Amino acid sequence: MATVLYISANPNDLETSYSLAIGKEFVQAYLSANPNDEVVHLDLYQMDIPELDADVFSGWGKLGAGAVFDTLTGAEKAKIGRLGELVDQFVAADKYIFVNPIWNYSFPPVMKAYIDSICVAGKTFKYVPGKGRVGLLRDKKAVHIQASGSVLSPGSALADFEMGHRHLNAIMTFFEVPSFEGVFVEGMAADPSQASAIKEKAVQKAREVARSF
Numbered sequence: 001m002a003t004v005l006y007i008s009a010n011p012n013d014l015e016t017s018y019s020l021a022i023g024k025e026f027v028q029a030y031l032s033a034n035p036n037d038e039v040v041h042l043d044l045y046q047m048d049i050p051e052l053d054a055d056v057f058s059g060w061g062k063l064g065a066g067a068v069f070d071t072l073t074g075a076e077k078a079k080i081g082r083l084g085e086l087v088d089q090f091v092a093a094d095k096y097i098f099v100n101p102i103w104n105y106s107f108p109p110v111m112k113a114y115i116d117s118i119c120v121a122g123k124t125f126k127y128v129p130g131k132g133r134v135g136l137l138r139d140k141k142a143v144h145i146q147a148s149g150s151v152l153s154p155g156s157a158l159a160d161f162e163m164g165h166r167h168l169n170a171i172m173t174f175f176e177v178p179s180f181e182g183v184f185v186e187g188m189a190a191d192p193s194q195a196s197a198i199k200e201k202a203v204q205k206a207r208e209v210a211r212s213f
Helices: 018-033 054-064 074-092 109-118 164-175 192-212
Strands: 003-008 038-043 095-101 125-128 132-135 141-148 179-186
Touching: 003 018, 003 074, 018 038, 018 095, 018 141, 018 179, 018 192, 054 074, 074 109, 109 164, 132 164, 141 164, 164 179, 179 192
Parallel strands: 003 038, 003 095, 095 141, 141 179
Antiparallel strands: 125 132
16 A cells, blocks of 8 residues: 655635646546555645744754754754654655646745755755765655646746746655656636636546556
């Protein structure tokens, strides 16, 4: 049985969110093909995700200098402890489904906060003398479901502006996740008359990718 993290960064609901609607179709198709797997939904807008701030860097500095965890301040312990929980949960899972809209050519800030929480040396990557950083997630799989009003996917005229999928791709490459695919529902604002057709095409793509995921 595989554990799948369904990581969504969208404050809207299924009725108004294209990304969540496609994500739901993906999960249904995935579970139909893999009924014994467990999908755990991480709604990032409903979670405690500490930002990397002065408390975090201060606490990490103390730990790096040899201090024990119990000697940290209350704020340092709370934030660093929570960050540890998030990365441990991520590493323990087998597969990842990232779901988000595009805002101003990138994903919502809460997704960046989550990504920061899982970029941890010794957990998702490590430093190797002579080689530099080496990813530690070579046995994982990931897919990215992203919605945008304009067409931003690779090969489009605006592809160079897109920073959501490209950022996630860089992170998955950094972790050495060997399988990372994108499912895009895009162009609804550019051509509202085709919004339903665009969504249906994305649904079919999501179902196809889910069956082999």
